[in-house]
Amino acid sequence: MTADILQWDISDYSIGFILSGIISLAGIFMGYSLVLRITGNQKVAILGVVFLTLHQQFLYYTMYSIPRSVTSIFFIYLLFLCIFYNLRSLILFSIISSATILYHAASAPFIILIFSFIFGLYYIANRDVAFFPLIAFPIVTMSYWLFNSEHIVTVVSSSFLSVFTAGSDSGSSGQLFQEPWVELINYSHLTAYILLVLLSGIIVSKTLSDENNETITNITHSQLLIIASVLLIPVAFPGLSRAFSPGNFNLGRISHYLPIIVSFSAAISANFIIQRINKKTIRSLFLIIFVLVTFFAISNGFVAADNPTIERTSYTYYLNENEIRSYDHYNSYSNKEVGADEISCRYMQDLEGYVGCNQMQLTNNGNVITTQSMNIIRTGEAKKKPLQVRSNQGDSLVYTKFNTQQRDEQNVVYMNGDVEIWSESVYNTNTTLS
Known part of the structure; x- marks a missing residue:
């Protein structure tokens, strides 16, 4: 529509390609800002962005100019504004939350669930965080639904329930067990993320025990997000969420918004390993593993559906x-x-x-x-x-x-x-x- 108004000679596919690039860049810049602000370490921030850009869910959804792609990027902005809040950030939060609901109203309940979990950890740790989102999101969402019509309440409510019971975009648990070796290759790069997230949890656990804290009132933003990422592992990774989903209950939808939290923890662990490993052979092995993760991240059956490393025998993701x-x-x-x-x-x-x-x-x-x-x-x-x-x-x-x-x-x-x-x-x- 914009191209027609401005009389640009550009196809819809080209516009979609450009928009996808803009969405990706926005997520990368905001991801870098969030990690840098939390840790104050530029190396960790760069590693966080690297892991974010290689995350399957981030790659998959920023390839397409669809509403859900935008809302997953908005989630990074909202998380930043909640952790480092002031009056101006609350105003920005209201604007971005409204934009999120306008783009993809069905995302609002999932974002509320994730924020409720994270804020619950902050509440237990007695740390300051903006609880405004837990009030603002439901109000803005209900206002939007009621303002449009009663019909949209029914449609979005049924849509929200169906995404928990519908099949996932990233395969099904039935297929996971029918083709274990094919799915093992497709999900292999996520193994590194899981191991790094678990390592970050071990690092936080040891740090807290070394400090001999009887309470966790001195826990940092970084440590809280790492704890959240460890606890969210069953729903943060597509393959695990499908394997753990009971029956047709689909937990995979929650993972669309979690790449930044997972990538943050992975970056903490990767930086920890790099700083403490001096032997060239081990560093070379770590580099080889990283190259393999990169390769499978961009060539698996989800991201590279038209030309994957190993083709899935159950169905094809595209039409010829x-x-x-x-x-x-x-x-x-x-x-x-x-x-x-x-x-x-x-x-x-x-x-x-x-x-x-x-x-x-x-x-x-x-x-x-x-x-x-x-x-x-x-x-x-x-x-x-x-x-x-x-x-x-x-x-x-x-x-x-x-x-x-x-x-x-x-x-x-x-x-x-x-x-x-x-x-x-x-x-x-x-x-x-x-």
Whole structure:
């Protein structure tokens, strides 16, 4: 819209690319300021920024110009303003919290949960911190919902509940156990973060015990954030949050806002190791580990979905050109609602002149049925990996394999190598993956 007003010759994709870069830089600069202000150590601040930029969640969400990306950056600003507060910071907090809710209202409850936990630690330690956010965020959130309409209260409330029960963007616990070696590689770089966070906890524990404090009234901001990061480990890392999530309960959403806290603790530990290791061989080993962490951080199946180090066999994160061309073609030349898998329907919903897409459903006997006379099948993807359809109850999504060989060629009205449009309504799947 801005490009049209200013008559810039720039595509929407280019604008999105630029915005993603701006969002990343804002997070990096604010992350550096937060760590430097807390520790007063420039080396630790630089290390904190390095770990932040390599964190999977930070990389993943700053690649996209979506509201949740902005709110994860706003969280860093809000944390800074809460720890180092004055009258001016409270005014800024009100402005940024309002912007957070306007960008992504569903983020507000998660931010409140995290702040409540951190402020609880501050309260136990009898340390000063701005408790204003616990009052301001709910007030601003409710004011926004009530000002817009009653409908938005229902929508956002149900959305907030669904994100706890819906599948995560970073895989599912079912897939975690179905493909353990693939997921081990995809999550391997996070092992270093977990070890460094645990080491930082050990450092804080030893420091407090050496001081022989019967109380923790002298605990610092740095030590409190490290304690918070250690206690938040089960929900701070995507793989762990999926493994620990009971049933369909998804704790992974909380991890979207925690990279700065995790990176802070990792930086403290890394600086501790660097200062105390003098042997060149050990330093070289530490450098090799860091290089491997960097490599897997930018080449895992989440960040580099189109060209990962090890491809996940359960599903593909993107659509290829043939698939996109097929959807556009059907949407342009047909006025009939079409049946398709979940990913195809989600893409077609955003097309101009959307004709309608009905998700296919898996039956108890292992077949996939549809109520539409025309159906799009991603045959290229189906030959390699299962497709996502509705379960037989219709209340959840499952992955199921398609036997593309068992179909009547007379019912195939379009094909391009990766996509076929069939006029059948029942398909034999043979195997189902939940």
